[in-house]
Amino acid sequence: MVPVPTACPFCACGCGFYLLANQGGLVGVAPSETHPVSLGRLCARGWSAHEAPLWGNRLRQPLVNRNGKLESASWVETLDHVAGRLKEIIDAGKPVGVLGSARATNEENYLAGKLARAGLQTNNLDFSYQSICGPLFTGLEEVGGEATAAISLNDIESSQTILLIEGDLATTHSRAASAVMAAVEKGAHLITIGYTRTQMSRLASLLLPTTPGKEGEVVDGLLASVLNLGLEDRAAVDARCEGYDALRRNLEGVEITAEMRQAAEWIARATRATFLMPPLSGERNPSRRVAAALATLAAITGHLGRPGSGLLPLLARSNVRGACDMGVAPDRLPGYRPLDDQEAQQRLQDLWGKKLPSTPGLDAEGMLQSVSALIVLADDPPSDLPMGHRAMAALEKIEYLVTLDAFLTPTALTADVVLPIASFAETEGTVTSMEGRVQRLHAAVDPPGEARPGWQVLADLCARFELPTAYHAASDVLSEVGRAVPKYARVGQSEDKWGGIGTAKAPNGGKLRLFVAEAPRQAPAEGTHLLVRDGTFDWGRDPLVSFSPTLCRDYQSQRKLFPNGFVEMCKQDADGVGAHPGRPVKLTSVHGNAVVPLRVRPDLQPGVVFVPYAFRDYLVNVLGTESVTAVKVEQA
Amino acid sequence: MVYTLAREGTTQWLDKLLEAGEVIAPVRGPCGDVIFSALRSPTQVVWDFENPLPAPKQYVLPQTDPLVKIKLNGQRHEVEPLYDDAPRTLFNVRSCDVKGIAFLTRMHEAEPADASYLRRARNLTIISLACTTPCPAGFCTCTDSGPFLSAGYDVQLTDLGGTFLVEVGSEKGEAAIAKAPDLFRRASEDAVTQRKGLEAVAKTRFGPETCHFGSAMRRVSTGRVQDALWEKMGEWCLECGGCNMVCPTCYCFSVKDLRQNGTWVRCRMWDSCQYTAFTLEASGHNPRANRKERIKRRFFHKVSAQYYTRDSTVGCVGCGRCVKTCLGSTHMPAVVAAIRKGKWHE
Numbered sequence: 001m002v003p004v005p006t007a008c009p010f011c012a013c014g015c016g017f018y019l020l021a022n023q024g025g026l027v028g029v030a031p032s033e034t035h036p037v038s039l040g041r042l043c044a045r046g047w048s049a050h051e052a053p054l055w056g057n058r059l060r061q062p063l064v065n066r067n068g069k070l071e072s073a074s075w076v077e078t079l080d081h082v083a084g085r086l087k088e089i090i091d092a093g094k095p096v097g098v099l100g101s102a103r104a105t106n107e108e109n110y111l112a113g114k115l116a117r118a119g120l121q122t123n124n125l126d127f128s129y130q131s132i133c134g135p136l137f138t139g140l141e142e143v144g145g146e147a148t149a150a151i152s153l154n155d156i157e158s159s160q161t162i163l164l165i166e167g168d169l170a171t172t173h174s175r176a177a178s179a180v181m182a183a184v185e186k187g188a189h190l191i192t193i194g195y196t197r198t199q200m201s202r203l204a205s206l207l208l209p210t211t212p213g214k215e216g217e218v219v220d221g222l223l224a225s226v227l228n229l230g231l232e233d234r235a236a237v238d239a240r241c242e243g244y245d246a247l248r249r250n251l252e253g254v255e256i257t258a259e260m261r262q263a264a265e266w267i268a269r270a271t272r273a274t275f276l277m278p279p280l281s282g283e284r285n286p287s288r289r290v291a292a293a294l295a296t297l298a299a300i301t302g303h304l305g306r307p308g309s310g311l312l313p314l315l316a317r318s319n320v321r322g323a324c325d326m327g328v329a330p331d332r333l334p335g336y337r338p339l340d341d342q343e344a345q346q347r348l349q350d351l352w353g354k355k356l357p358s359t360p361g362l363d364a365e366g367m368l369q370s371v372s373a374l375i376v377l378a379d380d381p382p383s384d385l386p387m388g389h390r391a392m393a394a395l396e397k398i399e400y401l402v403t404l405d406a407f408l409t410p411t412a413l414t415a416d417v418v419l420p421i422a423s424f425a426e427t428e429g430t431v432t433s434m435e436g437r438v439q440r441l442h443a444a445v446d447p448p449g450e451a452r453p454g455w456q457v458l459a460d461l462c463a464r465f466e467l468p469t470a471y472h473a474a475s476d477v478l479s480e481v482g483r484a485v486p487k488y489a490r491v492g493q494s495e496d497k498w499g500g501i502g503t504a505k506a507p508n509g510g511k512l513r514l515f516v517a518e519a520p521r522q523a524p525a526e527g528t529h530l531l532v533r534d535g536t537f538d539w540g541r542d543p544l545v546s547f548s549p550t551l552c553r554d555y556q557s558q559r560k561l562f563p564n565g566f567v568e569m570c571k572q573d574a575d576g577v578g579a580h581p582g583r584p585v586k587l588t589s590v591h592g593n594a595v596v597p598l599r600v601r602p603d604l605q606p607g608v609v610f611v612p613y614a615f616r617d618y619l620v621n622v623l624g625t626e627s628v629t630a631v632k633v634e635q636a
Numbered sequence: 637m638v639y640t641l642a643r644e645g646t647t648q649w650l651d652k653l654l655e656a657g658e659v660i661a662p663v664r665g666p667c668g669d670v671i672f673s674a675l676r677s678p679t680q681v682v683w684d685f686e687n688p689l690p691a692p693k694q695y696v697l698p699q700t701d702p703l704v705k706i707k708l709n710g711q712r713h714e715v716e717p718l719y720d721d722a723p724r725t726l727f728n729v730r731s732c733d734v735k736g737i738a739f740l741t742r743m744h745e746a747e748p749a750d751a752s753y754l755r756r757a758r759n760l761t762i763i764s765l766a767c768t769t770p771c772p773a774g775f776c777t778c779t780d781s782g783p784f785l786s787a788g789y790d791v792q793l794t795d796l797g798g799t800f801l802v803e804v805g806s807e808k809g810e811a812a813i814a815k816a817p818d819l820f821r822r823a824s825e826d827a828v829t830q831r832k833g834l835e836a837v838a839k840t841r842f843g844p845e846t847c848h849f850g851s852a853m854r855r856v857s858t859g860r861v862q863d864a865l866w867e868k869m870g871e872w873c874l875e876c877g878g879c880n881m882v883c884p885t886c887y888c889f890s891v892k893d894l895r896q897n898g899t900w901v902r903c904r905m906w907d908s909c910q911y912t913a914f915t916l917e918a919s920g921h922n923p924r925a926n927r928k929e930r931i932k933r934r935f936f937h938k939v940s941a942q943y944y945t946r947d948s949t950v951g952c953v954g955c956g957r958c959v960k961t962c963l964g965s966t967h968m969p970a971v972v973a974a975i976r977k978g979k980w981h982e
Contacts, residue, residue: 001673003665005665030671031878032665032689033669040689041960044876046876177963178963181964549905550907553916554912554913554916
């Protein structure tokens with residue numbers, strides 16, 4: 001059995017482990033005590049990481065749709081066909097686009113961006129999860145500039161206070177939850193903001209209750225508490241923060257509770273404090289506003305830039321941060337620089353030898369609805385985008401759809417051309433965790449059939465658009481990334497045995513812009529309850545979970561038992577409307593209505609109705625394009 | 637029989653063992669971890685190491701274990717059992733892991749015997765290295781599985797400095813010695829005394845982990861653990877299943893067919909009793925739907941008198957791996973202490 005070190009492909013905690021290979025096949029996973037993030041620990045997903053590449057429905061040869069049927073073809077023939085058709089479509093003046101992926105490597109995402117911008121001459125470049133995490137990053141930038149996360153999961157363990165905007169950390173990011181637990185065990189104060197009694201909130205010293213979409217009001221309350229009680233770190237504010245007076249004015253009249261005062265004290269008095277925030281649900285994506293407010297709270301209490309303290313965005317997929325760093329966004333260049341950043345633009349033009357398009361492109365949803373040709377790299381919009389199955393309908397209408405993937409996803413099933421690429425277990429490359437650690441993947445086995453590493457396929461496509469592609473190995477692509485994104489230049493020189501290196505920039509010395517945007521004005525709710533789309537990611541539809549015999553079970557069982565989805569309410573609410581568990585309820589909003597089975601969930605707050613992200617399609621009439629909406633609930 | 641083997645002689649002996657089949661030994665991996673892996677050269681063997689986190693049970697009960705090949709021949713399904721008969725030597729395993737494999741073998745020998753497991757186990761020669769320095773998280777004195785063994789090994793080595801004391805405990809052990817008979821000398825009284833002294837010293841050098849199984853077993857077996865306590869402990873479990881995966885005595889599995897070149901291979905795969913889906917029934921009913929029920933089940937199985945009577949041992953060998961790998965804080969010593977005291981984190 002050969003142990004091959006690699007980075008975990010699931011969430012963005014950035015764990016590492018050994019894949020075990022025997023006679024050319026994957027047989028298991030072994031934890032590592034020397035890995036600086038995992039330290040010998042893995043979550044359930046990590047322990048089953050070898051399963052999907054082995055058991056999954058793998059793509060083995062290039063396939064081309066001829067007369068409605070996918071037929072196998074040679075690599076050269078297929079790539080020529082793809083380049084030829086794309087050129088025809090572009091020459092006809094029709095829009096084209098590229099989707100990168102939070103489950104593809106940095107090298108693959110970088111080349112996807114190069115192909116889009118320099119090859120296809122378009123900024124129509126995005127990935128499904130970008131619309132969800134983008135606003136969070138923007139909010140953080142508004143306060144700290146380029147500097148975002150400057151805290152590691154290990155730092156969390158020695159925090160004295162942890163403020164967690166709670167989705168369900170124990171299941172979404174078990175390694176981060178583990179760090180929080182370790183801190184709590186040592187006596188740290190855990191403060192959770194949320195509307196469900198989750199596992200983490202049950203371990204908390206203090207729960208600051210909120211309603212969906214109103215997390216920002218609690219953070220405002222904490223900010224106001226800090227100012228009212230005079231708890232701000234004067235030295236930090238005077239030396240580094242701008243906009244203090246405006247902040248005071250903006251927070252006048254904000255409601256403060258006794259719990260908020262207590263929480264503010266714990267945060268301000270801590271030598272080391274951690275702030276954790278996932279992307280949020282809510283009207284017009286409140287993540288940007290809440291992230292800015294949370295960063296402001298960290299800044300005025302002196303925790304932004306202080307070693308061991310900081311703010312960490314909780315990202316769902318392993319390489320969300322890397323995809324953003326590679327500039328896979330319609331309005332960002334590599335380095336996550338704005339599209340009009342002259343310096344970044346010049347660097348890319350020098351590297352790629354082409355002038356780049358300057359107008360912002362379409363985002364993922366926009367592309368699905370309007371491009372004539374779309375290249376999808378290891379992304380699956382129907383599973384990942386909030387628009388759910390409407391993405392499937394949109395994909396089917398696209399004139400020419402090319403998919404690069406290791407697995408037969410719903411997107412691959414509708415594609416005109418399928419290019420089989422290696423899974424994480426069969427390729428070299430790097431991924432970037434949510435704490436900014438860039439880590440190496442190593443191939444433990446060969447890709448199945450004729451599948452090839454994604455970076456090679458993308459390089460071959462780039463070459464067909466006359467772009468320089470002298471890459472002999474994935475590390476050559478990484479060297480080029482280092483020239484396009486200066487903070488990645490050191491990645492190859494890591495002395496860490498796992499080949500990891502931190503890229504997060506601590507906001508040392510730089511100015512922090514304190515900032516609280518006006519609270520969004522909400523239309524008066526016409527309904528008895530708030531329907532919430534819970535979560536921002538559905539692991540059950542991710543190929544690494546859905547193709548793993550161990551990991552797919554809960555999700556499959558739930559889909560089998562509830563083929564038409566369900567909504568969840570607390571018992572008190574169910575009794576209130578006379579609804580029975582397992583029986584359908586009717587939900588009506590301004591957008592429309594739907595009838596779905598009800599499940600009773602004990603940890604929900606009264607007044608809230610949950611629809612899991614996995615079942616969002618069944619509530620599309622009620623939610624419209626929102627993620628939180630007022631509804632009337634009645635017996636069906 | 638008891639022999640001595642000069643340190644330089646280990647290379648030649650390992651060369652001979654390698655000629656006879658695969659030798660699995662602690663090897664330093666590319667990232668610094670010591671892992672049990674197939675040896676390519678005797679020089680790879682690590683002699684001074686803390687017990688690797690992945691247990692060597694992988695070599696009797698692999699994480700992915702092909703059991704049966706199923707082929708469609710016309711209208712008929714042909715079934716062919718798959719066996720791994722390869723002669724294999726486990727070299728430099730620690731005492732707790734020898735006990736762990738003995739535990740697994742006892743369980744798989746019980747009727748109906750598990751032929752696949754037993755073929756592997758019967759072709760396995762276990763050469764252990766006694767622990768003169770116990771590992772920091774280990775508590776094998778509480779489980780009678782270390783730091784030295786009095787039985788259960790094929791060969792037990794003790795590092796006496798320049799030489800090894802070699803205790804042979806079985807015919808398979810004799811056969812391993814017979815591969816290079818010239819290397820082994822009959823042990824002197826002094827060498828045996830030295831080994832006893834090392835064992836006595838090792839027993840005084842354990843770290844802080846202890847595990848009082850006796851009183852925990854009485855409480856678990858007589859139902860004297862409050863439900864509220866299981867519930868509280870359940871809150872500190874993150875359901876990673878790591879405790880099961882690294883545990884030398886855990887053997888629970890699930891079964892799945894793998895499609896491979898027109899055939900199916902039925903595989904046994906490690907599973908965890910801490911996963912919700914482990915007991916999930918097709919109807920959707922789950923007899924252990926809550927964490928508190930699952931954690932209760934795990935510790936009932938590991939420490940109840942019912943199993944002690946059958947196996948004459950608790951289902952723990954004190955290796956301390958769960959202490960290291962637990963993502964929460966519900967590892968064996970912590971839970972046993974909580975059961976004993978009736979308190980958790982208070």
